[in-house]
Amino acid sequence: MPESPHASDGRHIPVLLDEVIAALQPEKGQRIIDGTFGAGGYTRRILETGAFVTAVDRDPSAIEAGRAMENEFAGRLTLVQGTFSTLDQVALLGAPDGIVLDIGVSSMQIDEAERGFSFQKDGPLDMRMSSSGPSAADVVNRLKIGDLARIFNFLGEERHAGRIARMIDKRRTAEPFTRTRDLANAIEALVGRNPKVPIHPATRVFQALRIFVNDELGELVRALHAAERVLKPGGRLVVVTFHSLEDRIVKRFFSDRSGAGGGSRHLPQRDQRLASFTPVGKGVVIPAEDEALRNPRARSAKLRAGIRTVNPALAEDHAIYGLPNLPVFIETARN
Ligand SMILES: C[S@@+](CC[C@H](N)C(=O)[O-])C[C@H]1O[C@@H](n2cnc3c(N)ncnc32)[C@H](O)[C@@H]1O
Secondary structure, three states: OOOOOOOOOOOOOOOOHHHHHHHHOOOOOOEEEEOOOOOOHHHHHHHOOOOEEEEEEOOHHHHHHOHHHHHHOOOOEEEEEOOHHHHHHHHHHOOOOEEEEEOOOOHHHHHOHHHOOOOOOOOEOOOOOOOOOOOHHHHHHHOOHHHHHHHHHHHHOOOOHHHHHHHHHHHHHHOOOOEHHHHHHHHHHHHOOOOOOOOOOOHHHHHHHHHHHOOHHHHHHHHHHHHHHHOOOOOEEEEEEOOHHHHHHHHHHHHHHOOOOOOOOOOHHHHHOOOOEEEOOOOOEOOOHHHHHHOHHHHHOEEEEEEEOOOOOOOOOHHHHOOOOOOOHHHHHHO
């Protein structure tokens, strides 16, 4: 996974910013939820239109850093520490005209070695965006071999998943993994470097652990359904993803909700369903060449958006996302 870009002051550079604003169309007096505040790049541009913003982030340090912006736009920005899957609660303040999600990690999270997201800098094997709950070290040292292999295989598309899981199991009984570099070095020693592959051999395992530790796919699915429930008719949902698994979820959600297919052959009653979203534009939006050149992290970004119709929210059918049953940490770890 590419390293995040840096602004000259070390802050996160917002990805697809103009395209997000074009799809969201925030206006003066409207109520917008930014579900992934980060460094506030999207939020600032939305506030500059005169809209009101409720901005959510699960990372307490992102919320803390945003306090200055709260003062700057006195009365129009409300910061909430929490997860975007609980948008229903955030929307109790009033049904939103727009919701934007920019899924993934921020440059600040990657850059701070103590957060444990990166193996470029040694740090504790942590990876928790919210700094609470089981860490990556808990997962690596306590899940069964088969569960680790499934996580590496599905969430990292790692072809050596089984070998790496067995190596971890052997090594952790002698000495548990506690540091990012230690795990990265052990993976490199096992599978070696392929000169034709430009990324470090631990990249996919680290990506898989991060997605698992933060339940990133589950969070996304729940947030899409919550957005469907709370948006006003005519309200806009805009989602930016950086990973094919996430983009697939967003694509299937909009396709299913707009009645444009994606429904199962086994559920013929879907044909009679009334669409809860109409698509914005012709499908996916990707960064222009100059943004991709300026900002390596933007290269994998994909934007999809929809406009809420007047029809009621549809029943949830998580089977459309094709997600496997991944282990639940607590239950599995105690076995
Ligand atoms: C890519 S950054 C967002 C950057 C932001 N759009 C900007 O312009 O500065 C993603 C942010 O989303 C937060 N985040 C990730 N998953 C989340 C979740 N499930 N609930 C709330 N915040 C989440 C991360 O902590 C991170 O700060």
